[in-house]
Amino acid sequence: MWKPISSAPFDRELELAVLDEDGEHALIFPCIKEREGWKNAATHARIDVHPTHWRDWVPDTIPANNHRSLTDSL
Known part of the structure; x- marks a missing residue:
């Protein structure tokens, strides 16, 4: 479930x-x-993003090529 x-x-x-x-998508x-601000958890590099929602990261369950709209799961 996405959170504000x-x-x-x-x-x-x-x-x-x-x-x-x-458009809208998940990183x-x-x-x-x-x-x-925000940083990439793997590289520790700062990233310039303006996120709208968040949820807990679940390793190995996020497809690398996810073309679904986030509104499908918000």
Whole structure:
């Protein structure tokens, strides 16, 4: 179940939903919220994203090529 980004916890691996020039989709890598912004959980690199929703990251269950609309699961 997707939750509003305003409730995203800090220091935990999360799956993020973003809205960009390609439409709405889930990122294919886990992210961590920090006071300074978001980072890729695997590389620890900062990322410039503006997520709309989050849910707990569940390893190995997120398909790498997910073309479903997020509105199908919101």
